[in-house]
Amino acid sequence: MRIGMILDREFPPDHRVEKEAKSLIKNGHEVHLFCFNHGHLKSEETINGIKVHRFFMSRQLFKKLYALINVFPLYNMFWKRRLMGQIKKYNIQALHVHDLPLSHIAWQLSKKFGIPLVLDMHEDYADWIEQTPHYNTLVGRIVKKLSRWKSYEKKHLQLADYVIGVSPVLIDKMVKQYRVSRDKIIFVPNTPEPDFMTPDKIDEDIKKQLTGRFNVIYVGGISYLRGLQKVIPHMREVEKRIPEIQFIIVGDGTYLPELKKLTKELNLDHIVYFAGWETVERIAAYIKLSHVGIYPSLRYKGVDDKVPTKVFQYWALGKPVIAPDFILPRTMIAKHQSGFTIDFEKEGEKLVDLVEKLYRDEKLRETMGENGRRAIEEEWNWEKTVQPLIDLYDHLSKKREEKH
Structure with missing residues (x-):
């Protein structure tokens, strides 16, 4: 089956989309990925068997149009015009849209061409976007009200032929x-591939x-x-107890300049290391040489x-993991039994205590780590969790063959 995936970001990187x-592809399907090019990538190339087609839009224009996606039609018009040509050119037989924003255009095109639509919800998008800082400025609150993300989400979850959810609670x-x-x-959690567990180098x-x-x-x-801004200030106290402490931050995003500024103001450059965005292989290497993984999310709806x-x-x-108490x-x-949970917004002292505890108790650290690894091997690995997705497209392919 020829599947057209839609991603309104640049690719790479997007580990879930790539997986x-x-x-x-491994199971016999052909995948075309339609995504952005903000100026430095090829318009077309094949990556790990994925036929990637990129549409150019400057990053500055993208930011302006994206903020108003549900208010003015320019962003959707940009995508609709380009996707129509690509669907015809490559005879796409199913559309698979990643996340909520372009679900309306994907639905319109699925109806026009008479092909099924799969809406892949990477997260609870409406709740997340309505609580981001840019939607909570004076102008942002007006745009948020006009955007009506909750209604948009409900409508397109109902209209899609199939929906992918990443957690039982979201489903x-x-x-x-x-x-x-x-x-x-269908339930497809974002679990690691087997080779992630054994980095080659x-x-x-x-x-x-x-x-x-x-x-x-x-x-x-x-x-x-x-929530990283809630962790960085506590590294000073951690250093008093663990002189060799280092906080490694691997990733990129809109808030990175603020975190670097905070680190500099607190004179913590010798403790906090910003690695930037990395490949999956290098992420695995960073984790392998680390001792504790942290997920310090703030609470939001x-x-x-x-x-x-x-x-x-x-x-x-x-x-072992220190995660929010959600x-x-x-x-x-x-x-x-693979870590601890705390309120990162209120329990900074507890965070310091837990890091010290895991530092001093190597046996506890190893036991929790082994428990987590066993959970991946037995339950939460990609080979197992991707099967419902493969079954879905095998079903759609068979259904199409019977129809034609």
Whole structure:
């Protein structure tokens, strides 16, 4: 089956999108990925078997149009015009849209061409975006009200032929609050691939940076809601107890300049190391040489329903986790006895105590890490969790063959 994936970001990197596409290709499907090019990438290329087609838009224009996506039609018009030509050119037989923003255009095109639409919800998008800082300025609140993300989300979850959810809590919300049929939802959590657990090599620059230090690591996107600004100030107290402490931040995002500024103001440059965005292989190497994985998210509506990729990645490489005391992380960490949960906004002293505890108690650190790794090996690995996605497209392919 020829599948057209839609991603309104540049690619690479997007580990989840790449994992899904590679798995579908491995099982005999053809995947075309339609995404952005902000100026430095090829318009077309093949990456790990994925046929990537990029549409140019400057980053500055993207930021302006994206903020008003549900208010003015320019952003959607840009995508619709380009996708129509690509669907015809490559005879796309199913559309797979990643996240909520372009779901309306994807739905319109699926109806026009008579092909099924899969809406892949990476998170509880409406709750998340309405609590981001840019939507809570004076102008932002006006745009937020006009955008009506909750209504948009409900409408397009109901209109899609199939919906992918990343957590049981999110799926439960879709069914109970948005009245989405449970029969059309599939559960595909964002778990690690098997080769992530055994990095082939560790580059010398990573060894040099991490060797001889007690490394606490964060991996992922960098925004205000990720909560890293609540962790950095406590590194001073951690240093008093653990002189060789190092806080490794692997990732990129809109809030990165603020974090670097905070680090400099607090004179913590010798403790906090910003690695930038890295490949999956290098992320695995960073985690392997670290001692504790951290996920310091702030509380916002909808965050209770997710266990992010980073937690699975920490577990995959045998690292104990310190995570927020939200419903799903608390439940899963308790189930697998693989770390601790705290309120990062209020329990800074407890965070310091837990880092010290894991530093001094090597046996506890190893036991929790082994428990997490076992959870990945037995339950939360990509080979197992991707199967419903493969089954879905095998079903759609068979259905199409029967129809034609």
